[in-house]
Amino acid sequence: MGEPFLAVDWGTTNRRVYLIQNGEVTRTERDDLGVTAVRDFDAAVTEIRARFGDLPMLLAGMVGSNIGWRLAPYVAAPAGAGELAANLLRIDAKTAIVPGVSTLAGGRPDVMRGEEVQLLGAVAAGLVPGDALLAQPGTHCKWAEMAAGCIAGFTTAMTGELFALLRNHGLLAAQLHGEVSANAAFLAGVEEAKQRDFGASLFGIRAAKMLGTRDDADAASYASGLLIGSDVAARLEASLHDTVHILSGPELGKLYAAAIRANGREAELIDSHAAFVAGIIAIESQS
Amino acid sequence: MGEPFLAVDWGTTNRRVYLIQNGEVTRTERDDLGVTAVRDFDAAVTEIRARFGDLPMLLAGMVGSNIGWRLAPYVAAPAGAGELAANLLRIDAKTAIVPGVSTLAGGRPDVMRGEEVQLLGAVAAGLVPGDALLAQPGTHCKWAEMAAGCIAGFTTAMTGELFALLRNHGLLAAQLHGEVSANAAFLAGVEEAKQRDFGASLFGIRAAKMLGTRDDADAASYASGLLIGSDVAARLEASLHDTVHILSGPELGKLYAAAIRANGREAELIDSHAAFVAGIIAIESQS
Numbered sequence: 395m396g397e398p399f400l401a402v403d404w405g406t407t408n409r410r411v412y413l414i415q416n417g418e419v420t421r422t423e424r425d426d427l428g429v430t431a432v433r434d435f436d437a438a439v440t441e442i443r444a445r446f447g448d449l450p451m452l453l454a455g456m457v458g459s460n461i462g463w464r465l466a467p468y469v470a471a472p473a474g475a476g477e478l479a480a481n482l483l484r485i486d487a488k489t490a491i492v493p494g495v496s497t498l499a500g501g502r503p504d505v506m507r508g509e510e511v512q513l514l515g516a517v518a519a520g521l522v523p524g525d526a527l528l529a530q531p532g533t534h535c536k537w538a539e540m541a542a543g544c545i546a547g548f549t550t551a552m553t554g555e556l557f558a559l560l561r562n563h564g565l566l567a568a569q570l571h572g573e574v575s576a577n578a579a580f581l582a583g584v585e586e587a588k589q590r591d592f593g594a595s596l597f598g599i600r601a602a603k604m605l606g607t608r609d610d611a612d613a614a615s616y617a618s619g620l621l622i623g624s625d626v627a628a629r630l631e632a633s634l635h636d637t638v639h640i641l642s643g644p645e646l647g648k649l650y651a652a653a654i655r656a657n658g659r660e661a662e663l664i665d666s667h668a669a670f671v672a673g674i675i676a677i678e679s680q681s
Numbered sequence: 682m683g684e685p686f687l688a689v690d691w692g693t694t695n696r697r698v699y700l701i702q703n704g705e706v707t708r709t710e711r712d713d714l715g716v717t718a719v720r721d722f723d724a725a726v727t728e729i730r731a732r733f734g735d736l737p738m739l740l741a742g743m744v745g746s747n748i749g750w751r752l753a754p755y756v757a758a759p760a761g762a763g764e765l766a767a768n769l770l771r772i773d774a775k776t777a778i779v780p781g782v783s784t785l786a787g788g789r790p791d792v793m794r795g796e797e798v799q800l801l802g803a804v805a806a807g808l809v810p811g812d813a814l815l816a817q818p819g820t821h822c823k824w825a826e827m828a829a830g831c832i833a834g835f836t837t838a839m840t841g842e843l844f845a846l847l848r849n850h851g852l853l854a855a856q857l858h859g860e861v862s863a864n865a866a867f868l869a870g871v872e873e874a875k876q877r878d879f880g881a882s883l884f885g886i887r888a889a890k891m892l893g894t895r896d897d898a899d900a901a902s903y904a905s906g907l908l909i910g911s912d913v914a915a916r917l918e919a920s921l922h923d924t925v926h927i928l929s930g931p932e933l934g935k936l937y938a939a940a941i942r943a944n945g946r947e948a949e950l951i952d953s954h955a956a957f958v959a960g961i962i963a964i965e966s967q968s
Contacts, residue, residue: 593838
């Protein structure tokens, strides 16, 4: 299963370090030293090795972006672990950054950086079939069509960011601070989203308050259903898969699963940490 | 043509006063004393009469909202000048506020307050046919189906507000400060909007920057085309009219006209001030 190595899932606001020996995680630590909190990456990497051992290190995520350590390339989809391994950005003899993945399919450019490791790992670990539709909910939700274990194509939607913008600024902000759950109001939002008329559906949240047609305590769940439902409806229209495999924490995973079922497909939650580990092992083993 | 009276188009941030005699505007003044800048509405109205004459006064717009003077009712669509005149909120013997209009058509609640005067006036003045599709671009763009000179139904989209949110906050803000014009990038955004996949199209703006597929100076025009195009595509799908009559200033009017033509319909710009005056005269004459 190869020599021991260190894997770092290094995002914008968080970082997780894994010590991997004989194909298994023997130690892992998570902290809030995301790339925006780090100035001296050489020193940060030296500090990781001081704690975990002087081992080869494979880094993935925003550490390879223009706000990270060095700009790693994008590999054009379709891409598998072999293509990523062949295009590592080598910092020195024992340190490398995994490239991102890009696509221009359908005329709409798209990019990912970090998510590719989870996607490939989900297949490598046997958590999902080699041909499958995967979703990674979050600020920028990624949806990937996997084919023969490779990332065949993907789409990013600004679903989580739009919700945060609406919640913190503008006309609807005062209405959207309630709890969000997969309740009847959420499902009403998912249903409204099938209209594919986002800007008008949003104003309906305001109008419902003025006309008293919905308890305003439900506005946040409705808005979340509208946003997630818009994302789900557009993606399922473009995919024939019966099941969506969701890589995320349980809260957001439940909301996406409810929206997917309301659109007539099955949803399964997948362990995203296990997927990352399997993915980084697959890339390391081919590098 | 009736006795002289004062009409006030009193919005959130601006106010325009008209002195109307024998069916014509003989004097008008505009200032920035919108409802959010006024605390004592009695005093503000007394001050208007001190300048324009001690005449009957008809007020329209946000002055009748929960951030205005008094809460005027909503009249349910379909509504014409007669229904509005019959439901004035009378403050005293010579002062009244025009009600707003509401709808629950298609299960989506919607409201307007102030726009109804322009809509009815556009028909009353002969600027548009009695059966027509009208658009009032802005922060919250109103689209109204007129039938036999009445507001038969309408839809509000948060188009302008979404653009402002994206321009001032979040991931895309740094890209969206360029000039907006109805150029090739704008039309590319209008074309992309036909996908009805707003959250994914937005992320494409970011990806285009990362991959260098669009001059970033064009990002603001593209985003504007995406937003206005989303609004236009949804509204034209629901309407059979060949022509959209646009009530707005020339800048926003040009952008909407370009998006409407790119969606295969005609667009005509209408004088919104003339429409307001004709509308308020029509309501006053039936009150």
